[in-house]
Amino acid sequence: MNSFQLKKNISLSNFTTWRIGGPAEWIAEPKNNEEIKYLIHWINKKKISCNIIGAGSNLLINDKGIKGLSLCMRQLKGVQIDKNTGVIEVFSGEMLPTLARRAASYGLHGLEWAVGIPGTIGGAIVMNAGAQGHCISDHLESITTISLTGEHQLIKASNLNFRYRYSLLQDEQLIVVSARLKLQPGHPEKIRQITRENLHHRVRTQPYKDQTCGSVFRNPEPMKAARLIEEIGLKGFRIGGAEISKIHSNFIINANKASSYDVQELIKYIQKKVFDSYGILLETEVKQCGF
Numbered sequence: 001m002n003s004f005q006l007k008k009n010i011s012l013s014n015f016t017t018w019r020i021g022g023p024a025e026w027i028a029e030p031k032n033n034e035e036i037k038y039l040i041h042w043i044n045k046k047k048i049s050c051n052i053i054g055a056g057s058n059l060l061i062n063d064k065g066i067k068g069l070s071l072c073m074r075q076l077k078g079v080q081i082d083k084n085t086g087v088i089e090v091f092s093g094e095m096l097p098t099l100a101r102r103a104a105s106y107g108l109h110g111l112e113w114a115v116g117i118p119g120t121i122g123g124a125i126v127m128n129a130g131a132q133g134h135c136i137s138d139h140l141e142s143i144t145t146i147s148l149t150g151e152h153q154l155i156k157a158s159n160l161n162f163r164y165r166y167s168l169l170q171d172e173q174l175i176v177v178s179a180r181l182k183l184q185p186g187h188p189e190k191i192r193q194i195t196r197e198n199l200h201h202r203v204r205t206q207p208y209k210d211q212t213c214g215s216v217f218r219n220p221e222p223m224k225a226a227r228l229i230e231e232i233g234l235k236g237f238r239i240g241g242a243e244i245s246k247i248h249s250n251f252i253i254n255a256n257k258a259s260s261y262d263v264q265e266l267i268k269y270i271q272k273k274v275f276d277s278y279g280i281l282l283e284t285e286v287k288q289c290g291f
């Protein structure tokens with residue numbers, strides 16, 4: 001018996017941190033492997049496409065919505081932590097900040113940087129999320145996946161071609177189901193303190209309470225996208241309801257009922273201005289769906 005509902009024509013704006021996006025033709029939030037397999041069978045029978053969503057914290061969804069099934073993974077929960085070995089087995093719908101806090105409370109060191117990144121474990125692995133010189137792949141041993149034809153696979157982290165905000169999973173349609181991480185035992189109070197400080201730092205330096213998707217552009221290493229945008233005086237610039245944050249220029253905030261069109265136009269505008277000034281084409285970090 002499946003516990004999820006297969007819903008039709010549901011707005012995806014509540015499935016993204018930007019609160020932007022048109023309707024999903026179909027949406028489901030599976031809670032276990034059997035439900036995922038059922039849904040794969042269903043999409044293959046109906047011959048429709050499948051789009052995977054984690055916490056939607058790195059997604060720009062078209063105002064026109066997404067055809068086929070939006071498979072939202074945030075209900076696929078469960079975590080086991082071995083305090084002595086530092087091994088964590090976690091389902092992909094667990095939230096990264098929750099895991100980071102739990103690891104800290106167990107005195108495990110390695111995820112102190114992750115506490116303010118509002119994504120799921122699955123999304124973090126696909127994006128190789130990171131901060132302050134650390135990233136999720138530093139601690140990842142392996143993942144399990146299900147393909148859209150229903151095959152299970154265990155993949156070692158070393159085969160995922162991790163780079164700055166990149167993994168091979170961005171080019172393959174595999175559903176990340178679970179992950180095995182290994183952290184190091186450390187000093188509990190020190191880990192908790194660093195975790196707290198990292199969160200405070202974010203709240204001070206990023207528009208943390210606004211509706212955003214985090215950094216819109218990849219940093220053109222060794223430069224910072226925020227610095228380039230700020231230097232040409234674009235802080236606070238707005239198109240429609242989308243505004244370049246006055247606190248952190250690599251963030252676009254949904255200031256007033258922004259549409260995906262507003263955000264896209266603002267992205268293009270920033271790219272043109274930065275290119276005209278520096279000859280650098282900023283690439284987006286945010287993933288665009290349904291365009």
Ligand SMILES: Cc1cc2nc3c(=O)[nH]c(=O)nc-3n(C[C@H](O)[C@H](O)[C@H](O)COP(=O)(O)OP(=O)(O)OC[C@H]3O[C@@H](n4cnc5c(N)ncnc54)[C@H](O)[C@@H]3O)c2cc1C
Pocket residue numbers: 017051052053054055056057058059073092116117118119120121122123124125126127128129130131165174175176177208212213214215287
């Ligand atoms: C306030 C704020 C701060 C942020 N700070 C940072 C930061 O410091 N560093 C950083 O790296 N990012 C940051 N981000 C961006 C974002 O949180 C990360 O990229 C995060 O890892 C995305 O996870 P998600 O679950 O939201 O994925 P989504 O945005 O839902 O999806 C991202 C991609 O992963 C795919 N995906 C998601 N789950 C699965 C799965 N289970 N199986 C297969 N594919 C999947 C999606 O199809 C999509 O291609 C920030 C975002 C916000 C809103």
